[in-house]
Amino acid sequence: MPSYQSSAVQTARRAVADRLREVRLDAGLTGQELAVRCGWNKSKSSRIENARTPPSDSDIHKWCAACDASPQAADIIAASRSAESMYIEWRRLQRTGLRRLQESRRPLYERTRNFRGYGSHVIPGLFQTFAYARALLISIGRFHGTSDDAEQAAEARVARSRLLSEGGRRYAVLVEESVLRYQIGDSVVMAGQLGHLLSVMSLPSVSLGVIPFGAAERSMWTLEAFSIFDEQRVHVELLTAQITVTAPGEIALYAKAFAELRELAVYGPEARTLIVAAIDALS
Template sequence: MPNYQSSSVETARKAVAARLREVRLDARLKGHELAERCGWHKSKVSRIENARTPPSDTDVQQWCEACDAGDQAADVIAASRTADSMYLEWKRLQRTGLRRLQESRIPLYERTKLLRGYASHVVPGLFQTPAYASALLSVISRFHSTPNDTPEAVAARMARARVLHDAGHRFTMLVEESVLRHRIGDTKAMADQLGHLLSVMSLPAVSLGVIPFTARERSMWTLESFNIFDDQRVHVELLTAQVTLTAPGEVAMYVQAFMELRELAVYGAKARVLVTEAIQALSQ
């Protein structure tokens, strides 16, 4: 797993490692003795106990059985899977295509009352048009070499966007001006997408801010795209994976970053001017 400095992920993995170590110690086994019982190289026990190598379900099962603690395997496996789910590589999330991933996120968006998001590269998914989403998801599918089910994935993304019109939800989103200028799809698709942003801005539940190229001296550098769900969890999108953060301190840090980025943005008429200028630039 690439090194992503998230204390949530690291802490969860260390907790699993510590629990397995306790199981071994309770069995009065040394590391090399456990490795021998499991038929492993002697260094494997050390790597797992030091959280350098995440154990597989089979590893945990063998470990517990070798320590005469088979009844603990299910709980340790559940904890290990929870730690693993905090860092999910796109190749795993998208192994059957993009449709199921889009559909799986709908319940989270439906139960979220306040969604705050920051986009530094592409238009937020909730605000995308079918043509823009199709062009973007096609590129993602090709890059990650996943089954190409783009039409179905686009339909699922559009279904998720219906939450914009449901009562009881608020959406406060920020985009860098570069998002308006980075062309996804052909000229018509991009123009329609920008026009759709103008429409989305008028929705009562939506606040859309644009951070202009000419923003005053920045108090925050450009970050990776992220979404904050009700102050409870943060999804951070990396090139290789989605990282889910739930530790209060980490969530609070992203909230702080969002608040500082929000101060750099323009809204209302000024934001509309930037979108309109981006539309006009498409014909130049």
């Protein structure tokens, strides 16, 4: 895992490691004795207990069986899977195809009432056109070497945008002005995408802010793209992985960052002027 990782992931992994250590101690076994019963090197037991190596489901089954504690295996496996789901490499998320990944996220968006999103490099997914999403997903699929289903994935992504017109939800999205200038697809695709932004920002459920290049007194650096789903979780997008943040303290920090970035943004006519300028620049 890269040096950047959520402390929630570390805490969850540490909790699994501690539970396995307790199981061993309750059984009265040393690390060496456990390793012999499990049929692996003592160093592996040490790495697992010190949360340096995440245990597999099989490792946990063997560990608990060796300690005559097999009934505890199911709960520990569930906790381990939960910890690992907080940090998932894109190659794992995309292994069944980009379309399925997009479809799997729909329930989360459907149950979210207050969505906040920040885009530092691309237009956030809910505001993407089919052509823009398709061009972007083709690039992502090519880079990560995933299956060639970008068109179907783009359709699934754009289908979520219908939620923008349904009542009972609020969408606040911020983008850096540079996002309006980074060309995804050709100039026709970008012109269509920027024109779509002008339409989307008129929806009553939507607040779209653009952070200008010359935003004064910027108190923080450009962050990685992130999405806040109510007060329940945050998705952070890195080059190699998606991080899911669920710790309340960390969610609060992302909410604070969003609030500060929001103060830098312009809205309404000023935002429209920046979008129109980006469209004009395409020619």
